[in-house]
Amino acid sequence: MSMSEIFEPFARLLSDIATPAAVRALEVSGDVAPIWSAVEASGYLDILVGEEFGGAGLTLSDAAPIFELLGRHALPLPIGDTMLARALLARAGVEYGADYGSAPIALVTGAQPCVGAGFASAFLTGSPTAPVLQAAEVSATGVHGDRSAVVSLSGSAELRPVAAILRALTISGAAHQLLEMTVAYANDRAQFGKPIGKFQAVQQQLAVLAEQAVAARIAAAMGARAGLDASPLQAALAKHNASVAAAQIAPIAHGVHGAIGISEEYDLQLFTRRLNEWRMADGSEAYWADVVGHARLGQPDVPTTQFIRSAI
Amino acid sequence: MFDSLTISSLPSVDAALAVDLRALIADTVADMPTDKRARTWAGHSAEFSRKLGQAGYLGLTLPKAYGGQERGPFARFVVVEELLSAGAPVAAHWIADRQSGPLIHRFGTEEQRQFYLPKICKGEALFCIGMSEPGSGSDLASVRTRAEKDGDHWVLNGQKIWTTNAPQSHYMIALVRTSGTAADRHAGLSQLIVDLSLPGITIRPIEDLTGDSHFAEVFFDNVRLPADALVGSEGEGWKQVNAELAFERSGPERIYSSVILLDAWASHLREVGRSEASVRLLGGLTAKLAVLREMSIAVTAQLAAGESPVVEASLVKDLGTSLEQSIPSLIAEDLAAHPDEAVDPMLFKTLNYLSHIAPSFSLRGGTREILRGIIARGLGLR
Ligand SMILES: Cc1cc2nc3c(=O)[nH]c(=O)nc-3n(C[C@H](O)[C@H](O)[C@H](O)COP(=O)(O)OP(=O)(O)OC[C@H]3O[C@@H](n4cnc5c(N)ncnc54)[C@H](O)[C@@H]3O)c2cc1C
Numbered sequence: 001m002s003m004s005e006i007f008e009p010f011a012r013l014l015s016d017i018a019t020p021a022a023v024r025a026l027e028v029s030g031d032v033a034p035i036w037s038a039v040e041a042s043g044y045l046d047i048l049v050g051e052e053f054g055g056a057g058l059t060l061s062d063a064a065p066i067f068e069l070l071g072r073h074a075l076p077l078p079i080g081d082t083m084l085a086r087a088l089l090a091r092a093g094v095e096y097g098a099d100y101g102s103a104p105i106a107l108v109t110g111a112q113p114c115v116g117a118g119f120a121s122a123f124l125t126g127s128p129t130a131p132v133l134q135a136a137e138v139s140a141t142g143v144h145g146d147r148s149a150v151v152s153l154s155g156s157a158e159l160r161p162v163a164a165i166l167r168a169l170t171i172s173g174a175a176h177q178l179l180e181m182t183v184a185y186a187n188d189r190a191q192f193g194k195p196i197g198k199f200q201a202v203q204q205q206l207a208v209l210a211e212q213a214v215a216a217r218i219a220a221a222m223g224a225r226a227g228l229d230a231s232p233l234q235a236a237l238a239k240h241n242a243s244v245a246a247a248q249i250a251p252i253a254h255g256v257h258g259a260i261g262i263s264e265e266y267d268l269q270l271f272t273r274r275l276n277e278w279r280m281a282d283g284s285e286a287y288w289a290d291v292v293g294h295a296r297l298g299q300p301d302v303p304t305t306q307f308i309r310s311a312i
Numbered sequence: 313m314f315d316s317l318t319i320s321s322l323p324s325v326d327a328a329l330a331v332d333l334r335a336l337i338a339d340t341v342a343d344m345p346t347d348k349r350a351r352t353w354a355g356h357s358a359e360f361s362r363k364l365g366q367a368g369y370l371g372l373t374l375p376k377a378y379g380g381q382e383r384g385p386f387a388r389f390v391v392v393e394e395l396l397s398a399g400a401p402v403a404a405h406w407i408a409d410r411q412s413g414p415l416i417h418r419f420g421t422e423e424q425r426q427f428y429l430p431k432i433c434k435g436e437a438l439f440c441i442g443m444s445e446p447g448s449g450s451d452l453a454s455v456r457t458r459a460e461k462d463g464d465h466w467v468l469n470g471q472k473i474w475t476t477n478a479p480q481s482h483y484m485i486a487l488v489r490t491s492g493t494a495a496d497r498h499a500g501l502s503q504l505i506v507d508l509s510l511p512g513i514t515i516r517p518i519e520d521l522t523g524d525s526h527f528a529e530v531f532f533d534n535v536r537l538p539a540d541a542l543v544g545s546e547g548e549g550w551k552q553v554n555a556e557l558a559f560e561r562s563g564p565e566r567i568y569s570s571v572i573l574l575d576a577w578a579s580h581l582r583e584v585g586r587s588e589a590s591v592r593l594l595g596g597l598t599a600k601l602a603v604l605r606e607m608s609i610a611v612t613a614q615l616a617a618g619e620s621p622v623v624e625a626s627l628v629k630d631l632g633t634s635l636e637q638s639i640p641s642l643i644a645e646d647l648a649a650h651p652d653e654a655v656d657p658m659l660f661k662t663l664n665y666l667s668h669i670a671p672s673f674s675l676r677g678g679t680r681e682i683l684r685g686i687i688a689r690g691l692g693l694r
Contacts, residue, residue, distance in 0.1 A: 179313055183691050200681075203688035210687055211631045214314050218610060219603045221319040240599040286592055293595025300582050303575050305397035305568070308602045 006056070007065045010044050018073040020267045027145040032077060032104055032119045039079055040102045048087035048228070055090065060162075064169055064224040068217075071173025071278075074270040076147050078106045078116030080166045085124045087228060088131040088162075096122070096133045105133065107163045107282075110155040115167070115281045118147035127158035128229055148277060161235030163282040165223035168242035171278045172220040174271045175213040175245060178253045181268060182209060186256055202256060209252045216245035222312060233295050233311050236288035243285035246275040313691065317624045319606060320613035326387040329369075330394045336367060337398045347662040349399025350572040353406050353565050354526050356480060358438070361405035365435030370409050374417055378429035385615040389564060389608070396568040403477055403526070408432045411559040412439035412485055415503075419544030419552055424505070428483075441560075442472040442486035442506070442530065443553065450682050453497045453550060457488045457532065459504055466490075466504060466542070468512075468535040476676075478515050478528035484508055487553050490546055501549035504541045511535070522668050555620055560677050562611045562625035567604040567632035569673055570639035573666050574598075576659050577643045584653055590646050597639060604632050623690035626683040633673040633680070640666035 017038045026035065039045060047063050049055020067080045085105040089096055099122075106120035117123070117138050126132035138149035183206060186197030196202050223230060223238025230238075250272040254261045261268040279285075299307055340360050341349055348355060364370055372388040374380025381387065388409075395402050413432040416424055431437035448454045457470025472478075472486060484506040492500035508515065512535035517525040544552045574597060581590050607628045614621040644667055647655055674680040688694050 176313065179691075183313075183693065186693060197688075197693040200685070203691075203693050204681065204684045206691055206693060207627075207630070207684035207687035210313065210691060211627050214317060214627060215603055215607065215631060218317070218319055218607050222603065222606055225319065236595070237599050237602045240596060241603040244596075244600070285596065289592045289596035289599060290588070291595065292599045293591035293593070296578060296594055296598050297582055297591060300579070303397045304571050304578075304598060304601060305393055305605075307598065308605055312602065312606070 003062065010066055011069055013038065013042055014069055014073050018075055020270060023074055023270055026076060027147065030118060030147060035077060036104060045082055045086055045102060048083050049090045053090040060227050061224045064221060067166060067169035068173030071170035072177045074174060074274045076116060077119050078104050080170060081105055081107045081116055084162060084166060088128055089133060092129060092131055094131060094133065100133060107159055108151045108153050108155045109160040109163045109282050113141050113148035113150050115148050117149035117151050123151050123153055125153050125156040127156060128162055145273060160282050161230045161232050162228055164235045164239035165230055167278045167281050168220035168223050168238040171242040171246050171275060172217040174275055175216045175249050178249055178271050179209055179213045182206060182253045182256050205252050205256060209249055212245040212248045216242045232291050236291040239283060240285045240288040240292065243279045246279035250275045314624060316614065317610045320610055322386055322390060322609060326390050329387055329390045333369060333391060333394050336363065337395065337400045341398050341400055346572060346576050346658050347665050350662045350665055352396050352399055352569055353402050355401030356403040357401035358404045360401050361435035365433060370405055370435050371413060371433030374413055374429055374433060378425055379433035385612045389612045393564050396565055397571060399572045404438050404480065405435045407441055408437060408439040410563060411556050414559055415485065415556050416543060424543060437483060438481045440475050440478045440481040440484045442475055442484040444474045445471060446473050450679055454494050455487055455489060456494055457486065459488045459490050464539045466537040468532045468537055470532050472530040474527045475530050476527045478530050479517050481508055487549050498550040500547055502546050503543045503549045503552050504537060505543050506537060522665055554622065558620045558622045558625050561629045562615060562621060564608050566629040567601060567608060567636065569636040570666055573643060573662050574639055576662055580656065580659055593642055593646060600635050604635060623686055626686040630680055630683045636673045637670045640670050
C-alpha cells in the first residue's frame with residue numbers, strides 16, 4: 001500500500017466527521033462519542049502500533065501527515081495523543097484493553113493544562129519505554145471553548161519530547177490551513193476597489209506567514225524523523241521552531257482577516273485558538289530553547305554546525 | 313502550499329567529504345583572528361581557492377569532462393557548510409563556483425564550457441556578477457549598460473556598481489541591453505562574459521562602512537568584446553539571470569553569516585558562567601539555525617532533482633538573513649546587559665563588525681521586500 005493510500009481514507013473521514021460545525025459542537029458539549037466512535041472504527045488509532053502487535057506499524061515520520069491532518073481540522077480531541085499512547089503501551093507489553101478499551105488517552109507531561117484532557121478517560125504518564133496508563137481527576141480551565149485540563153497526576157517530563165513533537169505536527173497542519181484560508185481571503189476581500197491581497201503591505205505579511213508555516217512543517221518533520229524515542233534535544237529543535245511559528249502566524253492571520261476573523265461564526269478562530277493552545281502545550285519555545293542552550297554549552301569545543309549535525 | 317519543499321538527508325558519501333576538508337581548512341584559518349573569519353564569504357584568498365581547486369572541492373556540481381567532480385548539489389552543500397562554519401576565506405572562487413560555472417554549463421556553447429569550466433574548477437578563473445547599476449537595483453530589468461553589434465564584435469558602454477570582487481576578478485558576467493530600450497523591460501537583455509583585462513574598462517573599489525573594499529564600480533567605455541562573449545541566447549538574458557538567482561539565493565551562506573560570532577559568544581558564556589536568559593537566547597538561535605539548515609538542505613534537494621526552486625530559495629533566504637541579522641543585535645544586547653563583566657576585545661571587535669555589516673545581508677542577492685514579493689507571487693497574490 002502506498003502512503004497516500006493510507007492517508008486518503010483518513011483525510012476523507014476527517015472531512016466528513018470533523019467539520020468546523022462538529023468541532024464547535026465538541027467544544028460546547030464535550031461529547032466525544034460521535035467523532036470518537038468513527039475514528040475508533042476506522043482502525044487508525046493503531047497506526048503507530050507495531051505490526052507484531054496487530055497495528056499498522058508506521059514510523060512517526062511516515063505517519064506525520066496523519067497528525068498534520070488533525071491540525072488541519074483544528075481537532076481538540078486527543079486523537080494523536082491516543083495514537084502515540086497505544087504505540088508506546090503495545091511495545092511495552094502493557095495490557096489496558098480490559099480497563100480502558102479504546103478510550104481517548106491524554107498525555108500528561110506537566111502540571112499545566114494538558115491537551116484534550118477534558119475529553120480523555122485515561123491518562124498516560126511514565127516514560128516512552130515504561131508507560132503507565134491510569135484514570136485521574138481533571139479540572140477544567142474555564143477558558144471559553146477550551147477542553148484542555150489540569151490532570152491530578154504528576155506529569156512526566158520523560159514523555160514531554162514525544163508529546164512536543166506531536167504538538168509541532170499539529171501546529172504545522174493548522175499553520176498550513178491558516179495560510180491557505182488567509183491567502184484565499186486576501187484574494188477575495190476587496191477594499192479601495194481591489195482585492196486586499198493586491199496591496200503590497202498585505203502581501204509582505206502573507207509572505208512571512210508562509211515562511212513560518214514552512215519552517216513549522218520542516219521543524220515538525222525533523223521531530224518526527226527522530227521517532228517515538230526522540231531525545232529532548234531533538235524534540236527541542238522541532239517544538240521551539242513550531243511554537244515560534246505559531247506565535248507569529250496567528251496574529252498575521254487575524255490581522256489580514258480584520259474583524260470577521262474575531263467573530264465566532266467565522267472558522268478562523270478555531271485554528272488560531274488551537275495554535276495558541278499547542279504553542280504552550282508540552283513546553284513553549286522558551287522551555288525548549290533552554291534545553292538547546294544547555295546542550296550547546298555542554299559541548300564547548302565544536303562549532304555550531306557540528307553541534308547541529310550531531311543533534312538532529 | 314510549497315509541498316515540494318520536504319525534509320531530506322545528506323547522502324552519507326557526501327557528508328564524508330567534510331572530514332578531509334576540515335584539515336585543509338584548519339591550516340588556513342589557524343592564524344586568522346575571529347573578526348577576519350567572521351567575514352565568511354567576503355574573505356578573499358586566491359591562494360586558498362587554488363588549494364581547494366587542486367584538492368577537488370570546487371566544481372562539485374560540474375561534469376568530470378570539464379574538470380568538475382560530478383558529485384552534485386548535496387556534496388557542494390557539505391563543502392560550503394564546512395567552509396562557512398570555519399570562516400575560511402572563500403570569496404575568490406565563490407561566485408564562479410556557485411553560479412557562473414553552472415550558468416556557463418547550462419547556457420554556454422561547447423567552446424565556452426571547455427574554455428572556462430576547467431579553470432573555474434581549479435580555482436583559477438575568478439568571476440564577478442554585473443547586474444546592479446546606479447539606476448537599477450531592485451528594478452533590475454531597467455539596466456542601461458548596452459552592447460551593440462559591430463561586425464563580429466560587441467561594443468560595450470555603461471556602468472555597473474556594487475560588483476563584489478570586481479578588482480580581483482578575471483571575468484564579469486554582465487546583464488546588458490542588446491536591443492530596444494529600458495522601456496522594453498525583460499525583452500532585449502542578454503548576458504555577456506566580459507574579460508576584465510580588456511581596454512576601456514575602469515574598476516574603482518568602493519569602501520564600505522567597516523573599512524573593507526569588497527565591491528566596486530565598473531565603467532565600460534567602448535569595450536570591444538568578441539562575438540563569443542555572449543553566453544546563452546541573445547535576448548534571453550532575463551530568463552537566464554533568474555535561473556542564476558536560484559543558485560545565488562539558495563545556499564547555506566544565507567543562514568551562516570553570523571555563525572562565527574555565535575560560536576565566539578557561546579565560548580564567552582561558558583567562561584563567565586552566564587544567566588538563564590543568555591542560555592535561552594543561545595538555545596533559541598541554535599534551534600532556529602538547525603531548522604534553517606534543514607530548509608536549506610530541502611532546497612538543495614530540489615536543485616539536485618533538477619528543479620529551479622526560485623520561490624523556495626527566496627523563502628529560505630528571507631528567513632535566513634533575518635536570523636543572521638538578529639544574531640549580532642541580540643548578542644550586543646546580552647553582552648552590554650552585564651556592564652561589569654569584561655569582554656574579550658576580539659569578541660567585541662567581531663560583534664561590532666557584524667553589527668555594522670548586518671544590514672547588507674538582506675540587501676545583497678535581492679532585498680527583503682523583493683523576496684517577499686516573489687513569495688507573494690508564489691502564493692498566487694500577484
Ligand atoms: C554587500 C553587497 C554586495 C553586492 N554585490 C553585488 C554584486 O556582486 N553584483 C551586483 O550586481 N549587485 C550587487 N549588490 C547590489 C544588490 O543587488 C542591490 O543592493 C539590491 O539589488 C538592491 O538594490 P539597491 O541597493 O539599488 O536598492 P533599491 O532597489 O534602491 O532599494 C532601496 C529600498 O527600496 C525597496 N524597494 C525597491 N523596490 C521596491 C518595490 N518594488 N517594492 C517594495 N520595496 C521596494 C528595497 O527593498 C529597499 O528597501 C550588492 C549589494 C551589497 C549590499
